[in-house]
Amino acid sequence: MSIRILAVDPGYEKLGYAVIDRDANHLVAIDYGLIETPRNEPIHLRLKRIYDELMNIVDLLSPQELALERVYFFRNVSTAIGVGQSRGVTLLIAAIRGMKVYEYTPYQVKQSVTGNGRATKSQVQEMVKRLYRLSEAPKSDDVADALAIGWCHGVFARTSEVLNR
Amino acid sequence: MSIRILAVDPGYEKLGYAVIDRDANHLVAIDYGLIETPRNEPIHLRLKRIYDELMNIVDLLSPQELALERVYFFRNVSTAIGVGQSRGVTLLIAAIRGMKVYEYTPYQVKQSVTGNGRATKSQVQEMVKRLYRLSEAPKSDDVADALAIGWCHGVFARTSEVLNR
Numbered sequence: 001m002s003i004r005i006l007a008v009d010p011g012y013e014k015l016g017y018a019v020i021d022r023d024a025n026h027l028v029a030i031d032y033g034l035i036e037t038p039r040n041e042p043i044h045l046r047l048k049r050i051y052d053e054l055m056n057i058v059d060l061l062s063p064q065e066l067a068l069e070r071v072y073f074f075r076n077v078s079t080a081i082g083v084g085q086s087r088g089v090t091l092l093i094a095a096i097r098g099m100k101v102y103e104y105t106p107y108q109v110k111q112s113v114t115g116n117g118r119a120t121k122s123q124v125q126e127m128v129k130r131l132y133r134l135s136e137a138p139k140s141d142d143v144a145d146a147l148a149i150g151w152c153h154g155v156f157a158r159t160s161e162v163l164n165r
Numbered sequence: 166m167s168i169r170i171l172a173v174d175p176g177y178e179k180l181g182y183a184v185i186d187r188d189a190n191h192l193v194a195i196d197y198g199l200i201e202t203p204r205n206e207p208i209h210l211r212l213k214r215i216y217d218e219l220m221n222i223v224d225l226l227s228p229q230e231l232a233l234e235r236v237y238f239f240r241n242v243s244t245a246i247g248v249g250q251s252r253g254v255t256l257l258i259a260a261i262r263g264m265k266v267y268e269y270t271p272y273q274v275k276q277s278v279t280g281n282g283r284a285t286k287s288q289v290q291e292m293v294k295r296l297y298r299l300s301e302a303p304k305s306d307d308v309a310d311a312l313a314i315g316w317c318h319g320v321f322a323r324t325s326e327v328l329n330r
Contacts, residue, residue: 042266043266044231044256044257044259044260044266045260047253047256047257047260048257048260048261051257066209071242071246072243073242074242077236077237077238077245078237080239080242080246080249081236081245081249081252082249083249084245084246084247084249084250084252084253085249085252085253085256087246087249087250088212088249088251088253088254088257089253089254089257091208091209091212091250092209092212092213092216092253092254092257095209095210095212095213095216096213101207101208101209
């Protein structure tokens with residue numbers, strides 16, 4: 001039986017997402033991309049765009065689980081508030097559509113894709129390309145991060161299944 | 166002609182709201198209260214409760230404008246993320262229902278109700294009671310803050326109308 005995962009990196013001005021199928025032996029990226037919103041638009045309208053586009057993806061592909069990164073550090077308060085707002089909309093969609101939610105630390109995410117919890121962004125980009133056998137590495141950090149978060153959840157969820165037996 | 170304002174203080178674990186009517190000479194509190202969510206519930210379900218309850222108030226009372234406080238300081242990152250998430254859901258409702266959004270600094274809010282931008286919480290509670298002629302001061306800081314934010318918006322919006330003439 002396969003589980004479909006939505007992994008999201010809810011950035012301040014754009015949001016990276018990945019939809020991943022996990023069966024007993026594989027993790028396959030079904031869809032991935034970036035939701036961007038116009039810089040000159042008021043924040044509430046930008047949040048509605050994120051809501052509409054992400055809800056559209058969820059209704060098209062019906063993922064059962066949402067994976068997110070837990071974040072600890074920000075340049076400043078307004079960045080943290082901005083990410084929190086985008087995260088709030090993402091979590092709301094999960095609740096409305098009855099998805100389970102899982103969180104991982106940035107260290108766990110990097111560790112799971114590169115073997116190194118302190119890997120660089122370009123190492124993460126290169127490794128998600130290899131792990132998912134993509135034709136090219138995702139250009140956007142946010143998309144690479146979403147794919148990495150999905151990989152991390154796929155690996156951890158599999159382990160915890162084994163542990164629960 | 167009167168304008169109906171929704172003022173919100175989107176806290177980490179609870180959300181204070183106030184619905185205020187503003188005509189040429191008065192600001193009247195139509196409804197105010199606290200939306201609280203169970204501490205033991207996962208955050209995405211708590212955000213959905215906030216969404217459902219606040220949307221319910223909006224659909225019942227049809228406010229045209231949303232007033233919020235702009236926040237600059239938090240104890241730590243997870244508080245900022247928590248407030249951001251609650252704020253994201255609030256802003257999404259405003260966008261879905263076509264409300265205009267206005268933001269004020271904590272200094273502007275305190276200044277408008279007490280005359281002192283550095284007033285204490287209990288001074289704000291006491292002054293919103295007097296200004297709105299409530300039978301008692303709101304017990305919750307979050308509710309008093311929402312009433313104060315609404316007052317601030319009512320006062321500023323009136324001034325800017327005069328200025329625009």
